[in-house]
Amino acid sequence: MAVSASPLDIHPSLAMVSVAPPGREEQDAxxxxxxxxDVLQAERDGARVRRLYRRDVGNARLGVLDVGAGTGRVTLMSLMESRVPVHAVEPARSMRSPLMTRLASLPADLRTRVTVHPHTLDEADLHEVADVAVCHNTIACLDPASRRALWPAIAxxxxxxxALLIQLPPARLPHHETTHDLPTQRIGRHEYGGRMVASADANRIRTRFHYWVRGEGGLLREHHETFWM
Structure with missing residues (x-):
């Protein structure tokens, strides 16, 4: 099995949001x-997915395995660029719901080529179903036990x-706290935006997201969520 690590200018915001780590649905983070x-980051991530994985996916002859499918950027690209079955593995219900909605809007000939597995890969019990696997925005989010369980399941x-294509986690801890503003987007009368703050905490990276929605009268709502790498 050939293993290729993508040459990424990886940003923690992309590493943390788009993929749910393997685990039971009650642990949906x-x-x-x-x-x-999808509103704030998927357009940029979709372009990155096409740049990094399209050539290998297009060469698949048996199947494509999308490990940590999230809302479906790799899955959709794989359906468009290949003619083989696609297996999308996504245990987090909150991320799997937009994935399923997106797949439901596709023509029937595309839908029949994709199977969504609502479990971790080691629970999905897939045996020799693919010759290309993509782990995009996945590895950095896994705890050590989940990471150890992933490798034999992929094999x-x-x-x-x-070919196994892996987006690598950051090579080192941040030296100081960094803030990254997410691109603001407008949907109807509302404006959506957010920022990500990354900092070192012992031997992990703590990534805090702040999201907000604004209307003509000001702030309508805001939310916070924290992830660990």
Whole structure:
């Protein structure tokens, strides 16, 4: 199995929001961010997905495995760029719901090629279903036990000689707290925006998201969510 690490200018905001870590649905950590991800970050992440993975996905001959499908950027790209079955693994219900809605709007010939697995990969019990696997915005979010369980599950799901494409986590802890403003977007009369604050906490990166929605009269609502890398 060939393993290629993508040459990323990885940003913590992209690493933390788009993918749910493997786990039971009651541990869904993306209940807040799922509402805002497609609005604030998916366009930029979609372009990155096409740049990093399109060529390998287009060469798939057996199937494509999307580990941590989130709201579906890799899954949708894989359906468009390949002619093989696509397996989307997404255990978080909050992220899987927009994925399913997006898939439901596709033509029937595309829908019949994609299967959504609402479990972690080790629970999905997939055996030699693909020759290309993509782990986009996934590895950084996993705790050590989940990461150890992921590797044999990927090996089981792929055939010999497959390509495994991994977006690597940041190589080091941040030296100081950094803030990144998410691009503001307007939908109707409301404006959506947010920011991400990353800082080191022991041997982990603490990533805090602040989301807001504003109307003509000012702030309508705001939400906060914290992730760990």
């Amino acid at each position: 993306y209940a807040i961010s799922a509402e805002f991800y 089981e799901a792929l055939v010999p000689g497959s």
